[in-house]
Amino acid sequence: MKRFFGQIEGKMARVDGEEFQHLKTVLRLKIDDEIIVLDGSENEYECRIVDIKKDAALCEVKEVKKCRALPQKNIVLFQALTKREKLELITQKAVELGVKKMIPFSSDYCVAKDAIGKKDRLEKIVRGACKQCECSVPMEIGDTLKFNQMLKEASKLDIVLFANERAGENFDFSKLKNFPNIGIIVGPEGGFTEKEKEEIVRSGAESITLGKRILRSETASIVLMGLVSIESGN
Numbered sequence: 001m002k003r004f005f006g007q008i009e010g011k012m013a014r015v016d017g018e019e020f021q022h023l024k025t026v027l028r029l030k031i032d033d034e035i036i037v038l039d040g041s042e043n044e045y046e047c048r049i050v051d052i053k054k055d056a057a058l059c060e061v062k063e064v065k066k067c068r069a070l071p072q073k074n075i076v077l078f079q080a081l082t083k084r085e086k087l088e089l090i091t092q093k094a095v096e097l098g099v100k101k102m103i104p105f106s107s108d109y110c111v112a113k114d115a116i117g118k119k120d121r122l123e124k125i126v127r128g129a130c131k132q133c134e135c136s137v138p139m140e141i142g143d144t145l146k147f148n149q150m151l152k153e154a155s156k157l158d159i160v161l162f163a164n165e166r167a168g169e170n171f172d173f174s175k176l177k178n179f180p181n182i183g184i185i186v187g188p189e190g191g192f193t194e195k196e197k198e199e200i201v202r203s204g205a206e207s208i209t210l211g212k213r214i215l216r217s218e219t220a221s222i223v224l225m226g227l228v229s230i231e232s233g234n
Contacts, residue, residue: 001034001035001036001046002023002027002029002035002036003035003036003037003038003044003130003131003134004019004020004022004023004035004036004037004038004131005019005037005038005039005040005127005130005131006019006037006038006039006059007039008037008039008045008061010061011060011061012058012059012060012061013037013039013045013047013058013059013060013061014056014057014058014059015035015037015056015057015059016055016056016057020055020056020057023035023057024052024057029049029057030049030052031049031050031051031052032048032049032050033048033049034046034047034048034049034062035047035049035059037059037061038130038131038136040136040137040138041136041137042066042067042070042136042137043064043065043066043067043136044064044065044066044067044136045061045063045064046061046062046063046064046065047059047060047061047062048060048062067134067135067136067137068134069098069133069134069135069136070135070136070137071098071099071100071135071229071234072098072232072233072234073098073100073176073179073180073181073182073229073232073233073234074100074101074157074180074181074182075098075099075100075182075183075184075225075228075229075232075234076099076100076101076102076103076154076157076181076182076183076184077090077094077099077101077102077103077183077184077186077221077225078103078105078150078153078154078183078184078185078186079102079103079104079105079186079221080104080105080106080107080110080186080187080188080192080217081104081105081106081107081110081111081112081144081188082110082111082112082188082189082217082218083111083112083189084112084118086189086216086217086218087104087112087118087122088121088122088125089218090102090217090218090221090222091122091125091126091129091139091141092125092128092129093129093221093222093225094139094221094225095125095126095129095130095133095135095138095139096129096132096133097222097225097226097229098135098229098234099139099184099225099229100139100140101139101140101141101142102122102139102140102141102142103142103143103144103145103150103153104141104142104144104145105144105145105146105147105149105150106144106145106146106147107147107187107188107192107193107196108147108192108193108196109187109188109189109190109191109192109193110188110190111188111189111190112188119141119143122141123138123141126138126139126141147196147199148199150185151199151200151203154183154185154203154205155203155204156181157181157182157183158179158180158181158182159176159179159181159182159183159206160182160183160184160185160203160204160205160206161182161183161184161185161205161206161208161224161228162185162200162201162205162206162207162208163184163185163186163187163208163210163215163220163224164197164200164207164208164209165187165191165209165210165214165215165220166214167197167207168207168208168209168210169206169207169208169209170208170209171206171208171209173227173228173231173232174231176228176231176232176233177231177232177233179232182228182232183205184221184224184225184228185200185205186217186220186221186224187217187220188217189216189217210223210224
């Protein structure tokens with residue numbers, strides 16, 4: 001069944017806005033077709049379309065189930081600002097890999113200096129990725145932080161992994177099963193300055209290697225998110 005974000009009111013669901021346009025115009029669904037409606041909670045609602053109005057589809061809720069694809073860990077990605085298309089790719093893959101929150105931040109070598117105007121676009125990508133990977137709760141996109149603010153926020157977590165492209169150490173990812181709150185720090189296209197690297201390590205983050213080859217920012221993010229999600233039991 002196709003999935004749509006909407007509103008749940010008792011035994012009825014309402015799908016409107018862009019989701020309704022996709023339902024009606026693109027997929028051409030009709031009365032009596034069955035869909036799954038998501039409201040951002042841990043539940044997914046199996047519904048039957050009972051009425052299609054000018055601006056919304058009204059659905060009868062037939063069954064409520066808890067989503068099976070919910071993340072089991074609180075994984076937070078601290079992603080240095082990258083160019084738009086790269087940040088969008090990272091966002092999509094973060095949702096698929098079970099990251100609960102992504103926090104963009106600025107650093108000295110960032111090509112993109114802020115994410116102003118990008119958050120709405122990223123949240124749209126999050127909803128699309130949620131439907132694709134069958135997760136009912138959208139990943140949160142945090143406000144863009146300055147470098148020092150990012151370190152302060154990351155220090156609140158149980159363990160933080162820092163992808164250090166030249167000086168990182170091998171890390172036993174199986175240890176992550178013991179930590180419910182896990183942070184990931186990945187730098188921009190140009191990497192971190194030596195001073196920034198020192199500050200990240202001083203903050204308590206684990207400086208780890210992802211191999212001998214230098215990875216692009218988006219590649220490092222996807223690889224590290226995948227390792228953390230799988231090895232932690234997420």
